Amino acid sequence: MQTYTLIAPAKINLYLEIIGTRPDGYHELAMVLQSVDLADQIAVRANGTDEIRIHCDHPQVPLDKSNLAYRAAQLMAEQFPDSFENFGGADITIHKHIPVAAGLAGGSTDAAAVLVGLDLMWELGLTSTELQELGGRLGSDVPFCIAGGTALATGRGDALSPLPDLTHLYVVLAKYRSLEVSTAWAYQTFRQQFSNTYVSDVNTLENRRQRVHSGPMVNAIAHRDGAKIGQLLHNDLERVVLPAYPQVSRLRQTFEQQPVLGAMMSGSGPTVFAVAESQAQAQQVKEAVKAAVPDPDLELWVAKLISTGIQLASPIK
């Protein structure tokens, strides 16, 4: 049996606006999502049993049914019972490189990789749209993780419009190893504190969506203008996460003092990133931040913005 090895990139948010509440109760969001080349590696292999098994040596990654990669395989088994019966279960090995609970969609991208891997292994020939529809049932970041690149995401974050690539730019990412922020906590706290500003009327929601579609960030991306993009970085969740985690706030300030195009927290945090116009500049900023924050708990990465989502690494016999 073949092993399918997939590259599953992390995402950052260049823009995250919480517009209001949708009729279905979810938050209405407007985000610019961006894939970076910090990635997990996922190996999918038929195991000839009727079980889905997760293997991962990262202490924060669950190996049971709560793993999003497991849930992705379970969804595929439910949707394609004949294939599940023909091929049997699967061993899914996650080589974790993306920090966990970091606002980088680590679990979502692993799930996206399993959908793509099982589609290949079971020779289903699903379209990208079909895979994204399945992904949306697992979590709102999963559809983006399948296609990757640069995209405007509205609705729950799963209505995607592709944007021009930004592959000339780099980021420096930083996260305190022992610090985790729950995405659910961040959104709930935002709702508690700011729901008085929420839009819920359907027409107004649509207007606000359109405002982002034709707004300055999308325009800066259309011109691939790194300096403008850096100035326009925005994340509403900073309003609840930064006051609760002063360490993250200080880290963001340290980045802003560097020669970068802009700095921001990604998603629900606590990862902070800065945009740089070259790999050399990103590397220098990484060293400068490391020197300014001599804390062994702080991890830093340089990553390139990429135009792809889940990619097949190499089929191994």
Ligand code: ATP
């Ligand atoms: P998002 O930004 O999409 O909310 P995140 O990057 O903040 O996600 P994840 O790395 O996906 O967060 O982890 C969130 C929680 O999900 C973890 O605490 C972990 O217990 C659980 N989890 C389930 N499956 C995975 C997985 N494959 N990889 C990492 N964490 C997982």
